[in-house]
Amino acid sequence: MKVVKGWNRFSLIQQIIVGIIIGAILGMVVPSWSAIGVLGELFIGALKAIAPLLVFFLIIESLSKHKKGTKTHMKTVFVLYILATLVAAFTAVLACYLFPVNLVLPDAFTGQEAPDDLAGILTGILTNAVSNPVRALMEGEYLAILFWASLIGFSLRTVGESTKKMVSDLSAAISRVVQIIIRFAPFGIIGLVYNSVAEVGVSGLAEYSKIILLVVGTMLVVSFIVYPLMVFVMLRQNPFPLTIYTMKESGIPAFFTRSSAVNIPINMKLSEKLGLNKESYAISIPLGATANSGGAAITISIMTLSAAHTLGMEIPFTLAFLLCLLSAISATGVSGIAGGSLLLIPLACSLFNISNDIAMQVVGIGFVIGVIQDSVETAVNSASDLLFTAVAEFYDLKKAGKPVDVNQRVKEAIASKDA
Template sequence: MRKLIQTWNSWSLVTRIIIGMVLGVILALAAPDTLSWISIFGMLFVDALKAVAPILVLFLVLHAIAKQQSGQKTNMKSVIILYGIATFSAAFIAVLASFLFPVTLSLQTGAEGFEPPGGVNEVLETVLFNIVDNPISALMNANYIGILTWAVLLGLALRKASDATKSTLNSFADAVTKVVRWIINLAPIGILGLVFDAIATNGLEALLEYGQLLLVLLGCMFFIALIVNPLIVFIAVRKNPYPLVFQALRESGITAFFTRSSAANIPVNMNLCEKLGLNKDTYSVSIPLGATINMSGAAITISVLTLAAVNTLGIEVDFATAFILSVLAAVSACGASGVAGGSLLLIPLASSLFGIPNDIAMQVVGVGFVIGVLQDSCETALNSSSDVVFTATADMMQRKADGEAI
């Protein structure tokens, strides 16, 4: 048994995850009812990631700020600019695609029990209140804006602390990082459970009715992931972007696809950034921040589904209004929560730009939940892998500016 475990651990994590995916598909097709208990592994894996992520973010950011010397360089300005360019580009591409391939919907499904925000002011107000949230509440509710705020403030306050105190913070950060590695090592079993549950519970039959909508949505997401994001990276560093892009999709995108939560994927992205040798002072902040504001996939979902509602109702849209929708979708996407389905509840907000009634917009949200097994999974994979791509890009930009090899 020990030899078997050693052999298993000697394989790469991606190989083991693929094996878990294949086993999940086979078992779900062979005995979905008899083996229903397998799905618990997926739930435990996701919950474990969600549980460790807030503590990881708090200690890594707190320690990074506390030990930072005056004048020490970080790449956060570049990261935030890249996040903004990517999110707006995604919204704009989605609008163009919706004009080229207009989609209409059969609005029969509701989304009862969900309350969308009332306007952009409400979205921004929520963000501001999250910033000043109670630290214990922020940790309990995985409010990463609040966690980042408190970590930065405490880190600044502890800059003058003794070396012993900073050493203790470092020990806590290392300990939490080690726990994260243990959890990530269980990813193949967790992915097996998630794949089993997705196939045994949902199937793909419900998606057939919305084939054209899915083609536009997923087509935009793949275009952003494989064309636009690499183009942004190439313009920034003048280097072949695809090795980085493919590694991020492989090692971050796959787990994000199945967990369907940018927040749950924070530990995975932190681990990948460490593997890539990136600046810890940067990625300890940029990764949790990206899980909150870097939402290219969410911008695509908001734009495409909103314009699908517009087409269904026969509303004429000029290009100027569509451009405003791109800006609104990009801003709104930054307010989407880092959990499954967070972007869908912002569709009524974007729909209000065209005077679409809330009850109609919530039916579109209902359609979003029906196709969520693919839409939300691909959206999260794009969002989360992009966090690593642009953090690494900012790191390469800094090293290039310093005259180092990249």
């Protein structure tokens, strides 16, 4: 019991780091003990089983909460959130073309082919999308899950609040199940890393550093180049003081909490210090915790395209562009739990005809690199929630003939002595 209590005092990140070290050591010392690899198979199997249900109910819950006919001044914020997520996904696809990376997929085989004409792509998407929803949940056919969940979610907008609460409770319960499974991630990581080291050696494990650099590097480019460029186009002012302020004050806390939802109170206080309209940020900040997911779109796009590259697929630009759209859409439904974006990778992989078994191996790799990836992803998402909430309000004021000196607002916020 003392060992268990001592283990539980470590954070999940620390436990995963320990799991990586133990798995690597066992893979080098006792590569013939294949039973250790069962831990990884059990972990991936559990995620593979619950992921379709999680995606299904998250999408339904998200869409059912929208109240038909609601009038708000959130149009600019919402457009910025969706546009930022789409641009982030596109940047990730471009990064994959410039710096292709092979993943460590011991059970994969090369030579798979992706559809190469737009008509074939669209036909496949439409055909798969309308397949039997029960079978889709059983077999993990994510395009069909996305389609039917969207229809059901839109249909539930007009039903009673009690029905919506039931859906929300089911979604919360499934999310809780996923959280329980993820608590066993360190043990699953031991098995996954053991299998990788035992089968491909330490050199294969070193490949993880390449995918980490690609994912984190892309997120930094989006945060400090792409997003500031969007801000400049909107406001025609120097974007970096506001960008750096949001990343420092919001991104750093989010890096350690690894939860955009937990960071909502921080972003609300920072919005107040920036002098923003409370009626606006009281809605946009909580909304951004789910709808603004540029970091998640980057993770989904890069991991999926890297899997396709590893399998020897020749990906046409049209298909990669569709991945941008799919990643942007799916990222807005990412669960608030740690590693939530990883569970949507199979959805993107389905566009490339990549089997669910291979997709779940990619998810396993995501958990290995998640020690760094998930923290940076959350920082990007949370900081941009605050950034685009401010930009949207400043842009609307500019259009109304009431321009704002953004740099002065930032200076006043920094000078503020409020906690």
